[in-house]
Amino acid sequence: MTFDAVRAAYGARAAEYIEAVGQIEHVPDADREAILRWATGVRGRVLDVGSGPGQWTDYLRRHGVAIEGVEPVPEFLSAARRLYPDSRFHEGRAESLPVADGSLGGVLAWYSLIHTDPASLHSLLDEFARVIAPGGSLFVGFFTGAALQPFDHAVTTAYYWPVELLSERIESAGFTVQEVRARFDPTSAPEPGKRPEAIIVATRDRG
Template identity: 55%
Template sequence: MTLDVVRTAYAARSAEYIALFGRVDQVAEIDRDFILAWALGLQGPVLDVGCGPGQWTHLLSGAGVDVEGVDPVPEFIDSARANYPSDRYRVGRAENLGVGDAALAGVLAWYSLIHTEPELIDVPLAEFARCVRSGGGLALGFCTGARLEPFEHAVTTAYFWPIDSFAARVEAAGFTVSRTATRTEPGARPHGALLAIRR
């Protein structure tokens, strides 16, 4: 699944996606608390990678976090800038974050890598490792399952990751996984979350 395919697919459904997920009050309170607690424990700049319409960037900015949102879909960035004009957003991609080595205190990639093919997942993880300073943090949200396998996401093909398998890839990139969490809710895909510290 190339970036161009994913970007085109999301651009085509951007208005629908923004209506469903463009405000942070549309997401689970448990996830808001999880991400806020993580980000408030960091000292320095944070990048919200795959920020979509900007809801997580806005939440963190409002809590006093030095955060910037990055997304490859221009329609999402335009919407984020219009709805949250006091926050910082730019077009960018997980594989090339456009910041210096060890420039970040943390990277949030909440459901941002779900369309990345498993054989390519090490590329964005290596970029996160390059950009996050020693002792900095990584927070990931993803679809979890008993097997690593594709599924038909509403926008384009995505992947279920077993927690242990995803954690192993994160560790191999240069992080130490400090926490994992899963939950399943009626009518929703199984949710996985992972926190890690840059070695």
């Protein structure tokens, strides 16, 4: 899927998405706690890349995190600014972020890479490496599996990534993986109605 096709697919279902999963109350407690713990430990500004309707940006801002959102889908951007007027959101793409080199303490990429063609993922990770200061942190949430393969996501085609393979890609972009956690065993069938999910936390190399 091209970037424009993914953006159009989300735009067409933006209201449905927000109603179903686009509010912080939809997030499991364990995820909220994990991301809040990570974000409050970041030194410097955080960028929520693919901020969607803004729930994570606003939630973390209300907990004292210096965070702003970046979102390419106009319908999400409009909703975020309407729903969370005290938070800041910018139009932008993950592979071309509107911030200076090394200006961020961290990047949150919460399921914002799942539709990226694997052959193009390096451009996003290189951009994250550009904007995160040495010693800064990257937090990635994604769907995992035993093999790299596409699947029929509710909105448009997404990809399962083996944890080891995505970790290698992240490290090749200039990071050191510090934490990996899979919420389901990718070698077994997931719970009904759920897909295998995982997180990776990595630190920007200082060298």
